[in-house]
Amino acid sequence: MTDAPILNVTDLSVRFPIRGPFGRSLGQIKALDGVSFTLADGEILGLVGESGCGKSTLGKTLMGIQAPTHGSILFEGTEIAGRTPREARALRRRLQYAYQDPGASLDPRWKIGRSLEEPLIIHTDLPRKERLGKVREILTSVGLPAGHTDLFPHEISGGQQRRVGLARILMLNPEVVILDEPTAGLDVSVQATVLRLFRDLRETFDLTYIFISHDLSVVRLMCHRVAVMYLGRIVEIGPVEDLMENPKHPYTQSLLAAIPRINGPRVTENFWLKGEPANAANLPVGCRFQGRCPHVKPICRETDPEDRAIGDSRVACHFAGEVFPPVPVAKKEQIS
Amino acid sequence: MNDVLLSVQNLSLGFRGDGGFAHILDGANMTMRRGEIMGLVGESGCGKTTLASAILGVLPRTALQVRGGSINFDGTDMLVDTNAAEQESVRGRRVTFIPQDPFTSLNPVFTIGQQIEELMKWKSPRRAPGASRLPPIIALYPRARRKIDREKVMEMLNLVQLPSPDQLLKKYPHEVSGGQRQRLMIAMALLPEPDLIIADEPTTALDVTIQAQILGLLRNLATDRGVAVMLTTHDLGSAYEICDRITVMYAGQDVETAPVGEFFNRPTHPYTAKLLDSLPDGGGGMIGIPGELPSFYAPPPGCRFQTRCDRMTEACKTRPPSANAGPNHLVRCFHPLYPTTAPAEKESLA
Numbered sequence: 001m002t003d004a005p006i007l008n009v010t011d012l013s014v015r016f017p018i019r020g021p022f023g024r025s026l027g028q029i030k031a032l033d034g035v036s037f038t039l040a041d042g043e044i045l046g047l048v049g050e051s052g053c054g055k056s057t058l059g060k061t062l063m064g065i066q067a068p069t070h071g072s073i074l075f076e077g078t079e080i081a082g083r084t085p086r087e088a089r090a091l092r093r094r095l096q097y098a099y100q101d102p103g104a105s106l107d108p109r110w111k112i113g114r115s116l117e118e119p120l121i122i123h124t125d126l127p128r129k130e131r132l133g134k135v136r137e138i139l140t141s142v143g144l145p146a147g148h149t150d151l152f153p154h155e156i157s158g159g160q161q162r163r164v165g166l167a168r169i170l171m172l173n174p175e176v177v178i179l180d181e182p183t184a185g186l187d188v189s190v191q192a193t194v195l196r197l198f199r200d201l202r203e204t205f206d207l208t209y210i211f212i213s214h215d216l217s218v219v220r221l222m223c224h225r226v227a228v229m230y231l232g233r234i235v236e237i238g239p240v241e242d243l244m245e246n247p248k249h250p251y252t253q254s255l256l257a258a259i260p261r262i263n264g265p266r267v268t269e270n271f272w273l274k275g276e277p278a279n280a281a282n283l284p285v286g287c288r289f290q291g292r293c294p295h296v297k298p299i300c301r302e303t304d305p306e307d308r309a310i311g312d313s314r315v316a317c318h319f320a321g322e323v324f325p326p327v328p329v330a331k332k333e334q335i336s
Numbered sequence: 337m338n339d340v341l342l343s344v345q346n347l348s349l350g351f352r353g354d355g356g357f358a359h360i361l362d363g364a365n366m367t368m369r370r371g372e373i374m375g376l377v378g379e380s381g382c383g384k385t386t387l388a389s390a391i392l393g394v395l396p397r398t399a400l401q402v403r404g405g406s407i408n409f410d411g412t413d414m415l416v417d418t419n420a421a422e423q424e425s426v427r428g429r430r431v432t433f434i435p436q437d438p439f440t441s442l443n444p445v446f447t448i449g450q451q452i453e454e455l456m457k458w459k460s461p462r463r464a465p466g467a468s469r470l471p472p473i474i475a476l477y478p479r480a481r482r483k484i485d486r487e488k489v490m491e492m493l494n495l496v497q498l499p500s501p502d503q504l505l506k507k508y509p510h511e512v513s514g515g516q517r518q519r520l521m522i523a524m525a526l527l528p529e530p531d532l533i534i535a536d537e538p539t540t541a542l543d544v545t546i547q548a549q550i551l552g553l554l555r556n557l558a559t560d561r562g563v564a565v566m567l568t569t570h571d572l573g574s575a576y577e578i579c580d581r582i583t584v585m586y587a588g589q590d591v592e593t594a595p596v597g598e599f600f601n602r603p604t605h606p607y608t609a610k611l612l613d614s615l616p617d618g619g620g621g622m623i624g625i626p627g628e629l630p631s632f633y634a635p636p637p638g639c640r641f642q643t644r645c646d647r648m649t650e651a652c653k654t655r656p657p658s659a660n661a662g663p664n665h666l667v668r669c670f671h672p673l674y675p676t677t678a679p680a681e682k683e684s685l686a
Contacts, residue, residue: 260573
């Protein structure tokens with residue numbers, strides 16, 4: 001891992017207008033609101049938050065699937081925000097996006113070999129023989145027999161389909177891979193296998209990951225740094241151990257406390273966070289977490305907090321480092 | 337024993353399909369006592385939902401083939417065809433259901449109020465038992481009962497902490513958030529005042545902060561009213577949160593049943609132990625269980641975990657009997673991780 005950032009995102013915003021009758025603008029949804037972060041080469045950055053907080057929008061904006069309203073994305077020093085489709089295509093070789101179930105994005109009527117070859121036909125002018133060799137090579141590196149090129153997706157199991165989907169992403173030797181909820185809906189036994197595969201592939205292909213997930217325990221296992229998002233803004237970003245052991249934003253504290261911990265105190269008995277996230281189309285003045293924050297003060301209702309640097313972390317809270325989660329009352333009750 | 341509410345004995349069923357007979361449940365056993373919260377845990381495809389649907393009687397009749405076993409709910413046999421009227425009075429009234437996906441289980445073209453009223457019209461605890469003489473489409477909803485039902489509905493919506501219930505009833509399902517819809521589902525499951533709620537993965541579609549709220553709510557309401565809850569889930573964390581007892585299933589067979597404390601500290605079946613080991617915070621987060629579920633069309637005889645088990649021997653070709661590994665702790669394995677006492681004979685829960 002070197003220190004030069006491979007990706008540098010500054011003040012990135014995406015707004016979706018809400019249109020009424022006759023295209024009248026009724027307001028806007030701030031899907032991303034002033035997001036800044038850097039991604040070092042070889043790093044795994046976790047992106048966590050509840051549904052609707054803008055995790056996937058951020059991933060798609062980085063890929064150029066969604067155009068940013070303003071802000072800049074520097075990829076190895078080159079501006080990639082707001083490019084024309086032709087320029088974006090060339091960049092897409094080096095940045096890849098893995099959907100939640102990469103296996104589902106395989107064409108059921110195409111043999112696996114053909115699906116895997118397609119990116120090479122579009123993006124490179126390798127002769128056919130070299131293309132086929134490359135397909136076999138990648139297929140073996142994700143742990144599948146090279147003979148699978150002649151099978152259809154329905155002939156292999158779901159787990160193998162997932163591997164083929166990943167192989168397809170790796171065909172063009174990308175540098176950054178955005179993994180969007182790669183373990184959502186998986187059983188723990190399968191999840192572990194998938195995570196190990198990601199880790200091995202990163203070693204083999206020198207990849208940098210952005211790991212979008214809502215599962216903090218998986219993020220802790222996989223990532224070097226974590227960014228916590230709430231309603232379109234990164235509220236806390238920092239090294240994984242630091243953030244997990246000593247969360248500074250009240251939202252991060254609540255998010256960590258909400259995870260059931262086996263043989264720990266029951267979360268359901270003393271969980272303090274009430275209510276649901278505010279409406280993204282109608283954010284309150286001031287801090288966006290004010291409606292659910294247990295430590296809310298008058299200043300939170302007036303000004304949106306700036307990012308404050310504490311150690312290696314950046315925290316968007318007026319009282320970062322000064323607030324602590326309520327101490328859980330360890331009740332040892334009826335378990336016999 | 338009188339406190340047994342529901343008992344499933346040796347249930348064996350499957351579906352006829354193009355590929356032959358898919359043997360989904362193979363001698364599944366389960367017991368629920370009154371007022372307890374029981375977690376039914378297992379990976380996807382292990383038959384949790386099939387078992388829940390079998391109890392509710394909502395499996396597709398055309399393809400279903402029952403090969404033996406029984407489901408007994410408080411004296412009513414839920415499997416035989418001749419018992420339809422009695423079964424109908426149990427379903428939806430004494431056994432209710434909380435679905436996995438709150439997004440698709442409400443009808444988008446009716447308001448929430450209309451849908452709750454429809455439920456109460458047929459399944460209100462104040463409705464006289466027995467079938468109506470009129471055909472369903474013109475069945476009456478007496479004004480007096482409607483008024484009481486309405487009050488009960490408002491009371492329940494307040495209990496599940498939904499904001500401004502009277503306005504909520506006029507809304508359409510798309511106008512409320514996922515967490516609120518799941519609260520609504522819990523309210524609808526509790527309104528018929530059931531004895532048993534079957535909650536099929538009630539929090540998998542929700543965020544962690546909402547999950548903690550919903551699980552807490554479910555536990556409090558169930559304990560207050562003495563309702564038994566059968567919580568099927570693949571998330572061991574949420575099972576730990578609210579369950580009194582946990583039953584593990586693997587590929588359509590029950591493998592271990594234990595009180596929650598025993599379950600997490602002294603897993604006795606090799607499968608349970610491996611499952612706990614593959615939890616991300618269980619130390620060996622990258623281990624997993626090698627291999628895949630056996631095919632339901634040609635399952636191995638005996639214990640179905642044998643194909644992935646490192647303690648497998650020739651004996652595993654027959655199904656192991658239940659053995660005691662502690663108080664209320666039953667396990668089905670020939671090579672358990674902790675010593676078990678001889679097969680529990682008469683003393684089994686049912």
